[in-house]
Amino acid sequence: MYELLIGLRYTRAKRRNGFISFISLISIVGIGLGVAALIIVLSVMNGFQEEVRNRILGMAAHVQLTGGDGTLRNWQDVANPVLKTEHVRAAAPYVLGQGLLNYSGQVKGTLIRGIDPELEPGVSEVTKKIIGGTLDQLRPGQFNIILGWQLAAELGAQVGDKITLITPQGQVTPAGLVPRFRQFTIAGVFKADYYPYDAGLGLVALSDAQKLYRTGEAVTGLRLRLDDLFNARSVAMRITREHPGVVASDWTQENPTYFRAVEIEKRMMFIILTLIVAVAAFNLVSTLVMVVTDKQADIAILRTLGATPGSVMKIFVVQGAISGFVGTATGVIAGVLVALNLGTIVPFIERIIGTHILSPDVYLITELPSRVEFTDVGSIAAISLLLALVATLYPSWRASRINPVEALRYE
Known part of the structure; x- marks a missing residue:
């Protein structure tokens, strides 16, 4: 597919306008930071949930039976x-x-x-x-x-x-x-x-x-x-x-308020932090709009060589999707590495700032718990890629609507 080859070439090509390159880099970094933040926060919440659940079940039973x-x-x-x-x-x-x-x-x-x-x-x-x-x-x-x-x-x-x-x-x-x-x-x-x-x-x-x-x-x-x-x-x-004649209840029924509150909090944090990823992903819109404006002459030449509006649209979809993929992959790698090593990172930060992030007198724990669930990581990556893909649609459609005659008139 020549659309894929041209899209990859545009991604690697050095910009004539350095500001466009800067905005493109900011978009990729923003996506990466948003994805990493979402993975780290959800991993910490999973860790807290597991830690408290283990403490509750350390003295409680999984199932309790009694009579009517x-x-x-x-x-x-x-x-x-x-x-x-x-x-x-x-x-x-x-x-x-x-x-x-x-x-x-x-x-x-x-x-x-x-x-x-x-x-x-x-x-x-x-x-x-x-x-x-x-x-x-x-x-x-x-x-x-x-x-x-x-x-x-x-x-x-x-x-x-x-x-x-x-x-x-x-x-x-x-x-x-x-x-x-x-x-x-x-x-x-x-x-x-x-x-x-x-x-x-x-x-x-x-x-x-x-x-x-x-x-x-x-x-x-x-x-x-x-x-x-x-x-x-x-x-x-x-x-x-x-x-x-036997009435059975499980551990979730014995502590319904706590576990329901944790689940709601986790959902809300997922939605809030996903908005950060969405803001970064839609920065791609402004980046691609400027790229389309910068590449009007190239688009016109491709059209005169026989490229269809659909092919032009695919070229810029590829370019935006690659930026989204690079940002998402960077965020996933950084987020998973940080989440898996919070036990080392947090004490290092505490030594620098000279105070405890988690006071044992208040939280009853001395380490920040973290548990990476790869189903969460997969969901975050999929949402980030989907948002990046959606963000490319308008600029790509605008590129496909460029009139070659008007674009080449002053070239």
Whole structure:
């Protein structure tokens, strides 16, 4: 195709007007910067989403099962067939209740989760989160408790101290309804790096929680761990369908507001940053219009040699598309390299400016997380190329409409 050859020659040719070359370079650089910025920002958002999700699921289950009345009787009869379900790797019972912790005049509301110390490590990473004591110390009948580090700090309590737990399930006496009190010994402290857990969760032995909340042999439900957390929705639906009377919920339903907010934010950032790419891509319009004006005599000669208006249009489409491709390819390479090496780049910038970009006291992380999803990279590249191609249509059409007689009159 001679249109492709001429378009490539025009792209490589040295401009008679240096300003046109400068504007062309600015257009390519603008596309590259926009594409790189979009890849880097989306990679950081993916990294943050994965980091927080892992912290949430470090103490939470992929799927939770309970009965229609909020309790599960004979949980072993439910656990045995559920463990045979595809993708399910482990199951553990739990009892969940509310309470008030009192220590030295400090009172804090908290969730109390009764767990089986032998089965719990299969469904959560609690053993990796404990920074004082061990999970084995939650022995039945000893009424030990493991608190989140922030909850313990707010109470001013340490490992070995005795605290009082007040439950809403009161006792009826001649004087009226009296709350139930029970003294617990702090056997450990965990750090999940997720505020709702660190500041509002206490772990006790399963049998101790059953006595405390008077559930008898029943439990609140079962917590399941899967081989892939993204199968949680389908597994929950399958269990609900195959086990009448069992209500299943997955991790996305337990934290709907957060994950919906992250998804909306990611979409909006994609749209906003795509506009930057669009602005840079449409700079090609002004570049190609000036190129068409500069090449009027050449276009007229091609027309007199037999080139059709369609062929002239193709020549300038090729020229603009190549500029868009070069800018997009440069942006993709730069964006992916920066996103993959943020762990090295950010500390270098912090050393230069002398401050932390991410304060661990505020964000609970010291490194900027980044995860490159190549589906995002492909989408960004495709949109950038499409915008560049659309930007070439008007200047190319204008070139095809040049009258050879008028163009050559003053040559």
